Amino acid sequence: xxPLMRGGDDEIVIEVNLMVRGISLPSSxxxxxxxxxxxxxxxxFRCPVAKETWRRISWWANNDFVCQGSIxxxxxxxxxxxxxxxxxxxxxxxxFATIWxxxxxxxxxAFKSTRTSMEYLLDAIKVQAFTWxxxxxxxxxxxxxxxxxxxxxxxxxx
Numbered sequence: 001x002x003p004l005m006r007g008g009d010d011e012i013v014i015e016v017n018l019m020v021r022g023i024s025l026p027s028s029x030x031x032x033x034x035x036x037x038x039x040x041x042x043x044x045f046r047c048p049v050a051k052e053t054w055r056r057i058s059w060w061a062n063n064d065f066v067c068q069g070s071i072x073x074x075x076x077x078x079x080x081x082x083x084x085x086x087x088x089x090x091x092x093x094x095x096f097a098t099i100w101x102x103x104x105x106x107x108x109x110a111f112k113s114t115r116t117s118m119e120y121l122l123d124a125i126k127v128q129a130f131t132w133x134x135x136x137x138x139x140x141x142x143x144x145x146x147x148x149x150x151x152x153x154x155x156x157x158x
Contacts, residue, residue: 031110041070043106049118050102056122061094061151071099086140090133090151097129130154 030038032049044050045068058065068074078092101124108114116124126148133155134142140155147154 032106044071044099044102045069049105049121052118053098053102053121053125056118057094057098057125060122060126060149061091063091063094065095065098086137086155086157087152089137090129090155093129093132093136094125094151097125097132101125101128126151 030036030042030047032043033047035048036042036046045054051066054066054068065074068077074095078088078095101121104124105116105121108116129151130142130144130147133140133151137155140157143154143156145154
C-alpha cells in the first residue's frame with residue numbers, strides 16, 4: 001500500500017480514513033505522538049511535533065504559520081495574502097516544504113521506527129525549500145549561508 005493516497009473526496013487517506021474504509025489497522029493513533037487519532041489536521045497541525053515545527057518555522061521565516069490549523073486554511077491564507085510576487089511564492093515554498101517534511105518524518109516513524117530530531121526536521125525543511133527555490137526561481141539567486149538563518153536574506157534578485 002502506498003503511504004499517501006487520495007480518497008474519493010480528495011482528502012489524504014491516513015489512519016482514520018483507512019479505518020473508516022474498513023481497512024484493519026492495529027491503531028488509528030498518530031505514530032508520532034500517540035495522543036490522538038491521526039487525521040490530516042492532527043498530523044500537520046495539532047500533533048505536538050507539527051505544532052513545534054510550525055512554531056520554529058514561523059520564527060525562522062518571520063511569518064505566523066502556527067494559527068492556520070488545517071491544510072485548507074493555510075493554503076487559503078496564502079492565496080489571499082496581500083503580498084505578491086517573490087515573497088508570496090517563497091512563503092508557499094516554505095509551507096509546501098514543511099508539509100512535505102512533516103509527512104516524511106511521519107512515514108519514517110510509522111514504517112521504519114526511525115525517530116527524527118526536531119533539529120533534523122527543521123534543517124530538512126530549510127534544505128528542501130532552499131532547493132526548490134534555487135532550482136525553480138527565475139531571476140533570483142540564493143545564498144545558503146544567509147538562507148539557513150533567514151530565508152528573506154538568502155534570496156537575491158538578479
